[in-house]
Amino acid sequence: MIEGELGSFLRSRREAVTPAEVGLPERSRRRTPGLRRAELATLAGVSVDYLIRLEQGRDTHPSAQVLAALADALRLSDADLDYLRRLAAVTNGTELCPQERAAARTVRPNVQALLARLEPTPAFVVNHLGDLLAWTDGYDRLARPLGVLDEGGPNLLWFTFADERARAAYPDWDDVADELVATFHADHYGDTEALALAGRLAHTASAAFTDRWERAFVAWKRTGVKVVDHPEVGLLRLAFETLELSDADRQRLVVYLPADTATSVGLDRIAGRQPGALRSVSAG
Numbered sequence: 001m002i003e004g005e006l007g008s009f010l011r012s013r014r015e016a017v018t019p020a021e022v023g024l025p026e027r028s029r030r031r032t033p034g035l036r037r038a039e040l041a042t043l044a045g046v047s048v049d050y051l052i053r054l055e056q057g058r059d060t061h062p063s064a065q066v067l068a069a070l071a072d073a074l075r076l077s078d079a080d081l082d083y084l085r086r087l088a089a090v091t092n093g094t095e096l097c098p099q100e101r102a103a104a105r106t107v108r109p110n111v112q113a114l115l116a117r118l119e120p121t122p123a124f125v126v127n128h129l130g131d132l133l134a135w136t137d138g139y140d141r142l143a144r145p146l147g148v149l150d151e152g153g154p155n156l157l158w159f160t161f162a163d164e165r166a167r168a169a170y171p172d173w174d175d176v177a178d179e180l181v182a183t184f185h186a187d188h189y190g191d192t193e194a195l196a197l198a199g200r201l202a203h204t205a206s207a208a209f210t211d212r213w214e215r216a217f218v219a220w221k222r223t224g225v226k227v228v229d230h231p232e233v234g235l236l237r238l239a240f241e242t243l244e245l246s247d248a249d250r251q252r253l254v255v256y257l258p259a260d261t262a263t264s265v266g267l268d269r270i271a272g273r274q275p276g277a278l279r280s281v282s283a284g
Helices: 005-016 037-044 048-055 064-073 078-091 109-118 137-146 156-162 165-169 173-187 192-205 207-215 261-271
Strands: 123-127 132-135 223-230 234-244 251-258
Touching (some): 005 048, 078 173, 137 261, 173 207
Antiparallel strands (some): 123 132, 223 234, 234 251
């Protein structure tokens, strides 16, 4: 686990909660956003000194009762609460954590067969590290001209943060980066490979990655619309759906569908097909 991650998570959530949200009056102008440490300490029934030690990473073994009190005081969402439980398990020793497994980098035959059935739809399988493991020809035609598949072992996080072409490929780059880090943060479980990747991204991308990592967003979108600026056909609006595969494999299947008629036509052009092979869907 990255040193001080539990403390950073608690601090980020304290700074995200307004006094009004926890029933406290706004008495004076605040130099920093969110709750003061003294306010959170009072709400959770802990001392300010102890809360400081937690946030600064000088105490990494809070009791379950303390964490429950802090979670209640901070009004944590279900996603945040689940992440806090897993983060606390990591900080309290490996005996409380699932046995670490190497990231799965092969795709089961049934999933490969499903991808084949999805043609000509752009679709791919990705693991919790952002490694692209398998994809349809439709995704290859979409992503290869962007540079996503140039590396021998393509990785969505690495392309987005370490490849200059990503900012041209994604007009909404900040939103794409936020979502990728939120997904990665929610599912990294403190395992060695994930933390090594986080370290490399922090070194290569600097603040672009570390600022998002320290915000510790763990809620991520499983559906929505992603905008891609394709060098051959221009802007594409892609409605996406994310499907969780086997828990043991920690893999996801992501499917892109054209969100409007212009995108449907663009995808057909990329593939050299007659218009209408991929029909647009509602982006709602």
